[in-house]
Amino acid sequence: MNTFLIITYIAFLSAVTLYAVNSFFLLIHYRKKMHADPPKKAPLKLKYVTIQLPIYNEFYVAERLINSVCAIDYPREYLEIQVLDDSDDETREIVDAIVESKKREGYDIKVIRRAERTGYKAGALKYGLQFAKGDFIAIFDADFVPAPDFLKRTLPYFVSREIGMVQTRWGHLNEDYSLLTKLQALALNNHFVIEQTVRNRKGLFINFNGTGGVWRKECILDAGNWHADTVAEDVDLSYRAQMKGWKFVYLNNYETKAELPAEMNALKSQQYRWAKGTVQAARKILPALWKTRLPLSVKLQGTFHLTAHVVFPLILALALMATPVLLLKTNGVYEMYLNAASVFLVSLFLSFIFFVYAQKEIYGDWKKAVLLFPLFLSGSMGLAINNTKAIFEGLIKNDNEFVRTPKFGISSKEDKFTDKKYFGAFRLDFIAVAEFLLALYSLVAIILAVALKQYSAIPFGAIYLFGFGSVFYLSVKANFLRRKRS
Numbered sequence: 001m002n003t004f005l006i007i008t009y010i011a012f013l014s015a016v017t018l019y020a021v022n023s024f025f026l027l028i029h030y031r032k033k034m035h036a037d038p039p040k041k042a043p044l045k046l047k048y049v050t051i052q053l054p055i056y057n058e059f060y061v062a063e064r065l066i067n068s069v070c071a072i073d074y075p076r077e078y079l080e081i082q083v084l085d086d087s088d089d090e091t092r093e094i095v096d097a098i099v100e101s102k103k104r105e106g107y108d109i110k111v112i113r114r115a116e117r118t119g120y121k122a123g124a125l126k127y128g129l130q131f132a133k134g135d136f137i138a139i140f141d142a143d144f145v146p147a148p149d150f151l152k153r154t155l156p157y158f159v160s161r162e163i164g165m166v167q168t169r170w171g172h173l174n175e176d177y178s179l180l181t182k183l184q185a186l187a188l189n190n191h192f193v194i195e196q197t198v199r200n201r202k203g204l205f206i207n208f209n210g211t212g213g214v215w216r217k218e219c220i221l222d223a224g225n226w227h228a229d230t231v232a233e234d235v236d237l238s239y240r241a242q243m244k245g246w247k248f249v250y251l252n253n254y255e256t257k258a259e260l261p262a263e264m265n266a267l268k269s270q271q272y273r274w275a276k277g278t279v280q281a282a283r284k285i286l287p288a289l290w291k292t293r294l295p296l297s298v299k300l301q302g303t304f305h306l307t308a309h310v311v312f313p314l315i316l317a318l319a320l321m322a323t324p325v326l327l328l329k330t331n332g333v334y335e336m337y338l339n340a341a342s343v344f345l346v347s348l349f350l351s352f353i354f355f356v357y358a359q360k361e362i363y364g365d366w367k368k369a370v371l372l373f374p375l376f377l378s379g380s381m382g383l384a385i386n387n388t389k390a391i392f393e394g395l396i397k398n399d400n401e402f403v404r405t406p407k408f409g410i411s412s413k414e415d416k417f418t419d420k421k422y423f424g425a426f427r428l429d430f431i432a433v434a435e436f437l438l439a440l441y442s443l444v445a446i447i448l449a450v451a452l453k454q455y456s457a458i459p460f461g462a463i464y465l466f467g468f469g470s471v472f473y474l475s476v477k478a479n480f481l482r483r484k485r486s
Contacts, residue, residue: 002328009321012314019311020347022304023354026198039249041156049151050080050134054124057087058142059094059421060409066098068145070107073152080133081109084124086117119228120402126226132217141211143259143407145173150256154214157249164219164246168212171255174262174410180474181260183376184267186369189358193252200250204301205242210234212256219246230284231402232277239285243292262410262417264474268386270405275309275387279394282306312387319438319464323445326457382467385434432475439469
């Protein structure tokens with residue numbers, strides 16, 4: 001039994017390290033490719049564009065979204081705006097009022113509502129597409145605020161008929177609102193600055209990120225249109241399109257800003273959907289991807305991409321095994337094997353280097369951002385229980401309910417969210433209880449490490465303690481504030 005535990009522990013550490021090594025591989029190519037061969041573009045030719053705005057109960061941000069889209073600098077005779085409103089609350093009145101106002105100003109804008117919210121976001125996009133007049137489809141989620149030059153900066157990259165989609169880098173409207181939003185921005189930078197850039201420049205598959213991008217309508221239809229059998233409809237369609245030969249362009253040098261979740265439960269909801277949806281897409285797409293005649297590099301990197309969230313259950317398992325492994329280490333018999341496992345500290349080092357370069361490309365004061373790496377690392381680990389549950393649900397269930405991330409229109413530090421709609425009442429669920437218990441478990445592991453003079457184990461225990469503890473604390477803190485104010 002002890003041997004099995006050690007083998008499992010080292011195997012899980014190896015798997016985590018493998019993902020870290022692959023990230024470092026992407027970083028190496030980023031350094032080579034970033035400034036060498038930027039995407040090609042041509043002079044802007046006016047093309048008829050339909051902008052789709054999928055909305056569901058977005059009381060605080062619907063008007064901001066519609067105003068920002070109507071402010072896009074593009075000839076109105078070449079522009080159509082579809083507000084795909086599935087709302088069943090007061091958002092409907094807000095949408096109707098602002099749309100009527102924009103119609104009077106001369107915009108070709110309309111509200112499209114369905115009898116039932118079938119297929120959630122994917123269903124809304126597919127439904128609206130059948131009425132779309134544009135040859136190109138731009139999509140913005142409710143929390144996004146596109147810049148006025150969005151279409152003039154993206155459309156020139158459709159230089160040939162094989163270009164099916166252009167994706168912009170996400171920016172952040174409320175990054176400085178709190179430490180929580182700051183850490184989210186740092187985490188997203190890893191994906192958008194390095195991963196998407198390298199994959200695109202090397203001819204590997206990337207994904208449309210659900211918003212902040214433009215599709216060629218022909219590409220959507222040729223790839224089979226939007227499917228609602230996963231909650232990652234963007235990843236699903238992206239891979240189906242690229243497997244059919246369509247090419248994508250990623251613009252690392254142009255950002256479209258969005259509102260980051262301002263409280264932990266909203267973040268956990270978003271992370272849950274992303275983890276569940278990506279593993280659903282992996283289950284659906286990977287068998288077909290490996291049957292193609294595409295290069296091995298495309299298949300391998302596609303596998304790493306679609307299974308990246310598997311790191312979370314591995315992290316959770318390692319946290320649970322930390323204390324029994326620590327006890328075995330004092331036995332002496334297994335000490336040699338466990339010391340050999342320390343080589344996997346390289347995964348933390350590689351993750352740190354990757355993190356540094358991602359922030360360096362964004363911030364002038366990137367050294368301050370780098371100081372937050374320990375908090376970023378522990379916070380990511382603290383989400384392991386939430387995301388592990390999502391992954392197993394995505395693997396074994398066919399439940400494709402799209403749970404939206406609540407938005408509160410947070411843009412400045414003075415904005416509050418505890419007294420707003422969509423901010424749920426306190427509920428001590430299984431995940432929160434498990435986070436609390438894992439924090440206590442990690443504290444016991446630290447105490448045990450001190451007692452056994454295994455001081456090298458203390459930093460790992462501290463990371464788990466802070467990660468699970470802070471996620472639990474932030475999950476319940478805002479809800480208690482609401483109860484206190486009500």
